[in-house]
Amino acid sequence: MSRGDQGIEVAGLHKDYRVHRRKSGMLNTVRSIFHRTYETVPAVRDLSFTIEPGERVGFLGPNGAGKTTTLKILAGLLHPTAGRVVVAGHEPRLREHRFLKRITLVMGQKQQLIWDLPPVDTFSQNRAIYDLSRASFDATLKELDELLGISAIAEKPTRQLSLGERMKCELAAALLHRPDVLFLDEPTIGLDVSMQLAVRDFIRAYNERTGATTLLTSHYMDDVAALCPRVIVIDKGRLRYDGALGKLVEKIRPDKAIVLRYAHRPDRAALERIGTVTECDDAKAVVRVARPDLREAVANLLLDPELSDLTIEDPPLEEVLRELFAQSAAESA
Amino acid sequence: MRRYLRLLLLQLRMSIALGAQYRWDFLTQGGLSLVWTVLGLVPLYVALHNRPAVAGWTYEQALVVVGWFTMLKGILDGAVNPSLVLVVEHIRKGTLDFVLMKPADAQFLVSTARFEPWRAIDLFAGVGILVWTFRLMGTAPSLAAIAVSTLLLAVAVTVLYSMWIAAIAAAFWVVRLDNLSYLMSSLFDFGRWPVSIFKGAVRLFFTFVVPIALMTTYPAEALLGRLEPARAWLGIGGALVFALTGRFVFTRAIGRYTSASS
Amino acid sequence: MRILSAYPTLLRIGFANAVAYRTEMLVWMLTMTMPFVSLALWSAVAESVPVGRFDQKSFVAYFLATIVVRQLCGAWVVWELIQEIKSGTLTSRLLKPIHPLVVYSADNIAAIPLRALFAAPLALIGITSGGTALPHEPHRVVALFLSLFGAWFITFFVMVIIGCLSFFMESSASIFDIWIACFMILSGYLVPLELFPSWVRGVAEVLPFRYTLGFPVEILIGMSSDAAIARGLVIQLAYGCGSAAMALALWRSGVRRFGAFGG
Numbered sequence: 052m053s054r055g056d057q058g059i060e061v062a063g064l065h066k067d068y069r070v071h072r073r074k075s076g077m078l079n080t081v082r083s084i085f086h087r088t089y090e091t092v093p094a095v096r097d098l099s100f101t102i103e104p105g106e107r108v109g110f111l112g113p114n115g116a117g118k119t120t121t122l123k124i125l126a127g128l129l130h131p132t133a134g135r136v137v138v139a140g141h142e143p144r145l146r147e148h149r150f151l152k153r154i155t156l157v158m159g160q161k162q163q164l165i166w167d168l169p170p171v172d173t174f175s176q177n178r179a180i181y182d183l184s185r186a187s188f189d190a191t192l193k194e195l196d197e198l199l200g201i202s203a204i205a206e207k208p209t210r211q212l213s214l215g216e217r218m219k220c221e222l223a224a225a226l227l228h229r230p231d232v233l234f235l236d237e238p239t240i241g242l243d244v245s246m247q248l249a250v251r252d253f254i255r256a257y258n259e260r261t262g263a264t265t266l267l268t269s270h271y272m273d274d275v276a277a278l279c280p281r282v283i284v285i286d287k288g289r290l291r292y293d294g295a296l297g298k299l300v301e302k303i304r305p306d307k308a309i310v311l312r313y314a315h316r317p318d319r320a321a322l323e324r325i326g327t328v329t330e331c332d333d334a335k336a337v338v339r340v341a342r343p344d345l346r347e348a349v350a351n352l353l354l355d356p357e358l359s360d361l362t363i364e365d366p367p368l369e370e371v372l373r374e375l376f377a378q379s380a381a382e383s384a
Numbered sequence: 385m386r387r388y389l390r391l392l393l394l395q396l397r398m399s400i401a402l403g404a405q406y407r408w409d410f411l412t413q414g415g416l417s418l419v420w421t422v423l424g425l426v427p428l429y430v431a432l433h434n435r436p437a438v439a440g441w442t443y444e445q446a447l448v449v450v451g452w453f454t455m456l457k458g459i460l461d462g463a464v465n466p467s468l469v470l471v472v473e474h475i476r477k478g479t480l481d482f483v484l485m486k487p488a489d490a491q492f493l494v495s496t497a498r499f500e501p502w503r504a505i506d507l508f509a510g511v512g513i514l515v516w517t518f519r520l521m522g523t524a525p526s527l528a529a530i531a532v533s534t535l536l537l538a539v540a541v542t543v544l545y546s547m548w549i550a551a552i553a554a555a556f557w558v559v560r561l562d563n564l565s566y567l568m569s570s571l572f573d574f575g576r577w578p579v580s581i582f583k584g585a586v587r588l589f590f591t592f593v594v595p596i597a598l599m600t601t602y603p604a605e606a607l608l609g610r611l612e613p614a615r616a617w618l619g620i621g622g623a624l625v626f627a628l629t630g631r632f633v634f635t636r637a638i639g640r641y642t643s644a645s646s
Numbered sequence: 647m648r649i650l651s652a653y654p655t656l657l658r659i660g661f662a663n664a665v666a667y668r669t670e671m672l673v674w675m676l677t678m679t680m681p682f683v684s685l686a687l688w689s690a691v692a693e694s695v696p697v698g699r700f701d702q703k704s705f706v707a708y709f710l711a712t713i714v715v716r717q718l719c720g721a722w723v724v725w726e727l728i729q730e731i732k733s734g735t736l737t738s739r740l741l742k743p744i745h746p747l748v749v750y751s752a753d754n755i756a757a758i759p760l761r762a763l764f765a766a767p768l769a770l771i772g773i774t775s776g777g778t779a780l781p782h783e784p785h786r787v788v789a790l791f792l793s794l795f796g797a798w799f800i801t802f803f804v805m806v807i808i809g810c811l812s813f814f815m816e817s818s819a820s821i822f823d824i825w826i827a828c829f830m831i832l833s834g835y836l837v838p839l840e841l842f843p844s845w846v847r848g849v850a851e852v853l854p855f856r857y858t859l860g861f862p863v864e865i866l867i868g869m870s871s872d873a874a875i876a877r878g879l880v881i882q883l884a885y886g887c888g889s890a891a892m893a894l895a896l897w898r899s900g901v902r903r904f905g906a907f908g909g
Contacts, residue, residue: 409816409820412820412824413820416820416823416824416827419827420827423827423831426831426837426842426846427831427836427837430697430837430841430842431687431688431691431697431837432691435691435695435697436694436695438690438691438693439690570680571680571683574683574687577687581686581687581690581691582683582686582687582690583686583690586682586683586686
């Protein structure tokens with residue numbers, strides 16, 4: 052299995068949907084029996100990027116941005132309207148069996164596990180479908196069990212498992228055939244915090260162990276921040292940013308937040324001389340300061356004897372992205 | 385090829401495992417099939433028992449058609465319908481994507497997803513009806529007749545299956561399709577009558593569009609030893625046409641599939 | 647009453663709903679015209695010798711009337727209910743300040759004119775041109791409308807009952823299959839009840855199936871005596887009240903259980 056062609060190449064991707072639009076009212080309702088008008092809704096516009104084998108990349112964007120559409124096009128589930136797409140050396144939309152054996156898709160909230168039967172039955176089914184030898188199947192299952200801990204739960208009917216247990220088995224079922232490319236669509240949605248962490252750790256460990264190219268969509272910033280050194284931000288179907296997450300933060304919000312705690316009520320006026328005060332109440336204040344001025348600002352703040360605690364934080368990712376999308380909205384306006 | 389056979393056996397085994405999970409369903413469905421089969425004989429009894437033959441069919445001869453119908457119904461309800469129901473549900477829940485991600489022929493996966501093995505009761509009931517009817521008539525079919533009619537049964541299954549696949553393909557476009565399976569069952573139900581009873585446009589419809597003629601009347605005629613060979617060839621040819629059309633429609637539908645949002 | 651003022655809007659939305667799925671509507675209409683095939687069948691059977699008192703013309707009238715009644719009294723709430731219970735989407739209906747059954751019934755009634763639009767007038771023309779007179783004495787006309795409403799009423803509430811069973815079991819779709827199987831034989835849908843052996847006729851007169859189809863059909867084509875009509879209306883009323891009461895009771899306890907176990 053050559054490792055060279057595990058990458059993903061997308062050039063000028065377009066995807067349009069046809070949607071039926073109808074105004075309300077009785078007359079329009081009746082009219083729609085006989086004649087329907089369809090609108091073309093662009094879901095993805097002129098998207099281009101390249102992903103190297105073994106990378107972990109996150110797709111970020113608000114709901115309806117086109118992340119899931121892009122992912123599905125890469126997986127071969129949707130046909131692009133225009134543009135070039137190459138995944139692991141294949142054109143996804145042709146859905147060649149050799150291609151399908153090298154990729155896998157995990158969708159949060161939707162599962163491929165058979166509901167009424169235990170996960171082991173789904174595992175057997177996948178073994179037959181992917182034509183896995185007994186030996187490699189057993190070995191892979193053992194490895195996945197080490198990482199996920201599913202041997203205890205895999206023999207209970209799926210419907211009796213908790214959401215977290217189901218997700219673990221779902222991941223196992225999706226990885227039995229040792230794919231080179233992983234597509235994960237909102238994998239942690241609906242999971243509790245500890246489960247989210249477990250899934251994240253697993254994905255990172257799996258990627259590091261096997262070198263499988265991993266693509267993740269999420270609107271949980273934490274997922275992406277923790278897992279993906281590189282992010283691709285999509286908004287309204289267009290590429291907004293492609294690169295390291297840290298650099299994005301620097302570019303959009305090149306300031307830091309200093310969180311201050313005092314014994315008594317802080318002096319707002321004094322703080323405002325140092326930077327922008329975003330919060331100021333009984334014992335806590337938050338001051339935003341541009342990076343270059345950080346050192347001086349901190350030095351000044353530390354002079355205050357009433358100060359009991361000082362932390363320097365990056366602005367929350369949500370805010371950064373909101374800023375980014377606001378910028379893009381202004382651009383397109 | 386061997387892989388697909390292995391997969392088929394696996395799917396069958398899983399359906400049986402599922403059936404064991406829902407034992408109550410197993411019993412009621414089996415019992416219900418039998419009751420429905422018996423009740424279905426009543427209209428026939430009213431129409432033909434101790435009455436003149438209609439369009440060349442006496443009561444006993446029409447019973448042969450019913451026998452084949454029952455067998456075919458067993459195959460339809462046990463091997464074809466359950467998968468259709470499952471696919472429509474997949475589309476509704478958006479999990480059909482998983483089927484399409486598998487490196488196996490989508491039509492095969494979709495068609496073998498679920499079986500209901502206890503419908504085999506209908507198969508036995510059908511054979512039972514045939515045996516009983518020939519006892520009534522006091523004759524027995526020749527071996528050649530049995531061979532031809534069995535072949536035509538295979539033809540019938542192929543045609544029926546192709547129709548369902550085309551219906552599943554339609555489900556890709558039009559998501560709410562519970563009624564389509566109901567419509568097809570209702571139309572298929574007329575297969576318990578010999579097709580020659582119908583006249584004109586209705587008979588054409590039931591010969592070429594929803595070919596119950598092919599599915600129940602021809603095998604019955606073969607068993608009674610009165611099928612013209614030309615008809616048999618027509619049947620085989622028709623099955624091929626249906627199979628190819630079904631496959632074509634299904635492949636096109638997969639091509640145009642847009643999954644439910646998110 | 648709030649329900650009365652909300653009903654027109656509910657009807658309008660129900661209509662829009664019915665129209666949204668054109669193909670489904672078409673399929674439903676086609677299903678409802680199955681009796682045309684029965685008509686062809688029994689006309690052929692009765693070609694030489696009438697079956698009972700039914701000759702060809704009577705069969706034609708009978709099955710055309712079946713189409714009319716089926717179109718006007720059709721309900722499909724059982725599938726909606728089962729689906730919404732299984733998927734949990736019933737919750738959003740339960741949170742609205744209006745009883746879900748009111749909304750379901752509005753959906754149903756609103757869709758009827760549209761669905762009956764094509765087949766029913768044609769069938770009615772067919773009946774009269776064949777020589778059968780539609781009821782014209784005022785008391786008969788009233789009885790006809792009562793029986794049509796009664797037929798829909800019973801169908802709707804029996805469907806609610808069967809749908810509610812999904813609160814308590816995995817899926818009551820199989821129970822509905824049993825109902826439909828019995829309906830086809832014992833309501834007069836496939837064969838006029840008159841033509842059955844007498845013991846089957848007796849059973850059919852007691853069971854509710856006849857009152858969802860056969861009874862209005864017989865009134866429509868003038869096949870029943872006044873006494874029989876009166877008797878039938880009483881039984882229909884009894885089944886109507888009974889099914890509605892059982893449906894509401896089952897609904898209440900089902901919803902309680904639904905809330906306890908979550909959607």
